[in-house]
Structure formats: structure tokens, C-alpha cells
Amino acid sequence: MASVQVTLSEDFGVQDRGAFYESAGCLRDVIENHLFQIVALLAMEAPSGRDFGAVHSEKAKVFQAMRPLRPDDVVRGQYAGYRKEPGVAKNSDVETFCALRLFIDSWRWEGVPWYLRSGKYLADTATEILVELKPPPQRLFADSAPTTGRANYLRFRLSPNSAVALAARVKLAGKEFVGDQRELYLFEDQPGEEAPYERLLSDAMAGDGALFTREDAVEAAWAVVDPVLKTHLRARPYRRHGWGPNEADAIIASDGCWYNPRPKEAPG
DSSP states (O other): OOEEEEEEEOSSOOTTOHHHHHHSHHIIIIIIIIIHHHHHHHHSOOOSSSSHHHHHHHHHHHHHHBOOOOGGGEEEEEETTGGGSTTOOTTOOOOSEEEEEEEBOSTTTTTOEEEEEEESSBSOOEEEEEEEOOOOSSOSSTTOOGGGOOOSEEEEEEESSEEEEEEEEEEOSSSSOOEEEEEEEEEEOOTTOOOHHHHHHHHHHHTOOTTSOOHHHHHHHHHHHHHHHSSOOOOEEEOTTBSSOTHHHHHHGGGOOOOOOOTTOOOO
């Protein structure tokens, strides 16, 4: 793998949760909580069995292998007008957007950067993962220079609907060995299925712990973010309905650019 991106974006603000967000912020509320769980499910080794205890053990190993974050691994942002929301301090430095670079020091993921970002008042509401593959050592296509676009990749959409896409460069008709990147796209929609929090609540009442996190995994995950909870740069302002502050682009620049989800794309 060349790199992995995880984006959880929301096209609305904190709404009536300003006081809560003042005590939490995006890093605590979304990155350490939701996005770390996605990373663990993607990065874990195959569990020894189908029981959720085996899955929890492999996820815990991922958190324990995560390298603690440093201030230059993190970009914090705050959307325009946040300080005017009810319950928000007039000089607040709480982040409503967070992007970070993460490394997992394991045999499988050594040297592969993981880029995570989430924020309020972004361009769309979606959760997607992009796994970008390394290009081959020799160019297979005459026009496959880095400037022509992304390398082959896998794309997973988790919300607002489920989809999986595999992108590969396909040779165009003719004698010249040039190509065009195409996606094989699988879309699935199940109307009427339980919302995520509805399922968590019903699982909790039924005593099913499959979707919950074990104590040692919780402690290991918090140890990753603890160094930057108080030691960090100030939140950078960003306009509403964009993709966050420009500094977020700089953090990923050495490995390309962010993939922006397109939740309204038609199934293909």
C-alpha cells in the first residue's frame, strides 16, 4: 500500500451541541472514537475465530502498534461562525475539523501513512476510505506519469450508503499503449435498515458486545492522541461547505492529495 485515507465529513455545524463540543472537539469526538475504530478494522490481522472476543484482540493489537501523535502530525480547524454558536466561548480554540497523519508500527503496515480527517460544515456528509496502491516499478502505460492522476486504488463507502469501488488503469483502443483509469463500482442500498446508534442500543440491551470496545483497546487508543490533546497549534479558520483549512492539504502533500467523497454519485 502507498497510503490510506479515511474521511468522515458532515455538511452541518454543531447545531445545539456547542457546549458539548467545547468540552470535546473533533479530535476526541470523532477521530479517536469513530475513525480509530475504522482504522483498526482495516488494519487488523485475521482473527482466530468468528467470536467478537477474537476480533477485539486483533483490534487492540492495532491500537497498541499506533505511533503516538506529535503536534506536526495534526491540523486543527474551526469553521467560520463557530464562536457565535450557543454555548461556545467567544475566544474558543476548539477544533470543529481535524486532519492527522498516523503510522502503525507493525510488520504489515510499516512505513504506510494513514491520513484521517473529519469536520463539521464540510462540502458533503459521507464516510469513505481510500486505499491507494503503490505504482509498479516500471511504467506499464506510456501516459502513467504521477501527474496523470491517482495510482490504482480500493474505495469503500460506509455512509450515507454502502459501496465498494476498485480503480484500475485500462488500455484504450488502438496501437498506442495509453490508458484511462476506470472504476468497477458496486453499490448496495438497504432501505429501512437500523441506524448505527439504534443497532448499538439494541445490541447493548441484548448483551452483544461485538460492536463495543475492550478496556485495553480504549486505553491504547487514548495513549495515541494524549500527546496532542493539549500540545498543539491553534485551530485554523475555514469557510463553510469546503474541505477544511488549507493546512490540511499540506499534511498529505508528500503522498498526493485528499480524495473528496462524492455521496451523490449515481450507482455505476
